[in-house]
Amino acid sequence: MDYSYHKPVLxxxxxxxxxxxxxxxxxxxxxxxxxxxxxxxxxxDGRGRFIGIDRDEDAILNARNGFSEYGGNVEFIHDNFKNIKRIIENLNLEGIDGIVFDLGxxxxxxxxxxxxxxxMKDAPLDMRMDRRARLTAEQVVNEMDRETLKKIFQEYGEEAWASRIAxxxxxxxxxGRIATTGQLVEIIKDAIPARARRKGPHPAKRVFQALRIYVNGELEILESSIKDAVDALNPGGRICVITFHSLxxxxxKNTFKQQAxxxxxxxxxxxxxxxxxKAIKVLTPKPIYPSPEEVEGxxxxxxxxxxxxxxxxF
Incomplete structure (x- = not known):
């Protein structure tokens, strides 16, 4: 896998x-x-202690190769950030000075x-960030009842055509089972009237977002993970969170507000x-957005x- 072209956001x-x-x-x-x-x-300046966490084993394996020159200063943990409290305890850290979450x-x-x-690519319906997990998008699409599918598409994808797609x-x-992303895209296109497909993003975008969030339990772990990260921060330490959708x-925003x-x-x-x-001071009353130049690139x-x-x- 070629990681050289990666463009980190913001x-x-x-x-x-x-x-x-x-x-x-x-x-x-x-x-x-x-x-x-x-x-x-x-x-x-490479001086200190630096910990990288990811639930995707490919990311961990790549990092261990890509950052080998830093030796014992860096550590990579194959785990879910929902376990941040346990991870920090296992590393015998009394506190941390900063943490970044780049979600999605x-x-x-x-x-x-x-x-x-x-x-955009025809592939098996999987969507697991951690391939050790049992639940796949293929199982959700083929085994969940209509009402559950509708709820997933509405709540996690804010999909206006959730009922019809379900x-x-x-x-x-x-x-027969719906086994590939290509099959699912065609079903979504068939379900959404042509006039609605002509406007806005790709017709499958919201459903794919909803399935990914549901399969990986992304929203359920977010609030508690932020609170655990705040607890772990040393005084003056900072937490930075990048999000990609309103949910x-x-x-x-609400977790920061409560903690502040x-x-x-x-x-x-x-x-x-x-x-x-009060545990924190919010430094961004309004979120920071990417520049027009970054969006273009x-x-x-x-x-x-x-x-x-x-x-x-204190």
């Missing part, structure tokens, strides 16, 4: 906000092609045909009983948003 903006310092401890929770990780190393599917997963993430899938699978961004709040008791409560204390960055917070110094 690279300068993310690393500027993270502000890595020599002798610090930094975590890339979504290693991917290592673009953000490499820049963190450069900014910190990586360029390589999209471009690797066998992974089944892309609606109907067409259930009807088509009577003739992710809403969770990040004092009392979270109901407004009509006579006294505070929650004991909640890397269309996949179009929907990216960066939010950043800093651990309070």
């Amino acid at each position: 690279l300068k903006e993310t690393i500027d906000m993270l502000s890595p310092k020599p002798e610090g401890v930094y975590v890339d929770a979504t290693l991917g092609g290592g673009g953000h990780f490499r820049e963190i190393l450069k900014r910190a 599917v990586s360029s390589f997963q999209l471009d690797e045909e066998s992974r089944g993430f892309s609606y 109907d067409f899938i259930c009807e088509r699978r009577k003739n 992710e961004d809403r969770i990040v 709040a004092g009392c979270i008791c109901p407004k009509d409560a006579p006294i505070c009983t929650c004991g909640h204390k 890397n269309p996949r960055s179009r929907s990216a948003k960066l939010r950043v917070a800093e651990k309070l110094r």
Whole structure:
């Protein structure tokens, strides 16, 4: 697999906000092609401790080869970032000085045909970020009932034609299992009226997004992972999160807001009983977007948003 063409999204903006310092401890929770990780190393002059985490074993194997010159300063963990608390404990770290989450599917997963993430290439319906996981998109499409499919497409893809697409899938699978991305794309195209297909993004984009999110449980783990990462930050440490659609961004925004709040008791409560204390200062009241030049050079960055917070110094 060729990783040399990887274009990390919002690279300068993310690393500027993270502000890595020599002798610090930094975590890339979504290693991917290592673009953000490499820049963190450069900014910190390779001095400190640097941890890359990814649930995709290909990313870990590539990184172990690509960053070998840094020796014991770098460590790569094949795991899900939902386990960030355990990972940090296992590494005997008392705290970290910065962490980056670049959410969603990586360029390589999209471009690797066998992974089944892309609606532009005919491949087996898989979509697992971690190939050790049991659930695949093929199982979801062929074994979930109509109402469940509809709910997945509506909630995770915000697909206006969710009901009709679910109907067409259930009807088509009577003739045999839907095994490839190409088959699913054709079903989606058949389900969406031609006039609706002429506007907006590729007609399969939202359904493929929804299936990927559902198969990998992406949204369910996000809030708790951010909270665990904030807990692990040293005072003054920073957390940077890049999202690519509104569902992710809403969770990040709301979690930051909660972590930056004092009392979270109901407004009509006579006294505070929650004991909640401010943990962070949000550094991006509004998200940072890619520049027009970046979007032109890397269309996949179009929907990216960066939010950043800093651990309070008590």
